Amino acid sequence: MTVKTNDDLIAAAAAVLHPHHVDGRTFGDVAAALITEAGNLYVGVCVDTPCGTGYCAETAAIAAMVTAREYEITKIVAVSQGHEGVVAVPPCGRCREFIRQIDPANLDTEVVLSPHQASPLRDLLPANEWPI
Template structure:
């Protein structure tokens, strides 16, 4: 089984949307990331009545990686709702807040492969989604 399939299956286990409390809804978007050493970490979104308290699945997965292993470099990332990413639906790319967080977590994450289409194994790099990122100038 290829790495993308492993990541998809691990993340899919986290997909069971529902209310946590009357104020918090979770598990309706899931993610898996492959760390630099090959370990896979998962995450799920947490949405609250107060938008500033929301956490996307990608950030939760990255935080799980860091908390559980101390790693910050992400080789690959997949995120989806009820089915694997399909390019024509354009719903698998990290939001702006996640893109920024991943870049700030480790500058090497600019090369992170983001799965755009599961069937075709089509990817894009985080750097392609963050052209002219402000933090690159501070790394020189």
């Protein structure tokens, strides 16, 4: 799939959005897609567990990217099924920090918040420098 627009990236994430319910838990109800600096697309879904061992969709997509020995993210989106269809959702704080820690250049990652809105990660993660 060629990704040129925010809508394309949202569609790539939505393509793997397949909620699965097991014993009161839901897996795959949030999906993520990202594009790397090299132009490759990686996707992932969340795995929610009641004991805290699960992970977010962004984490899954980033794990696939790192497995392929890539680290710089150009653009990322997470999506979920809303009342009116698939909607982009902002990354949680843990995912924002995770994206930053994968590579310093990821502070410039474009985080898609809707088909017509995006923000660099640095704006969503203020005061991100550690005095070390």
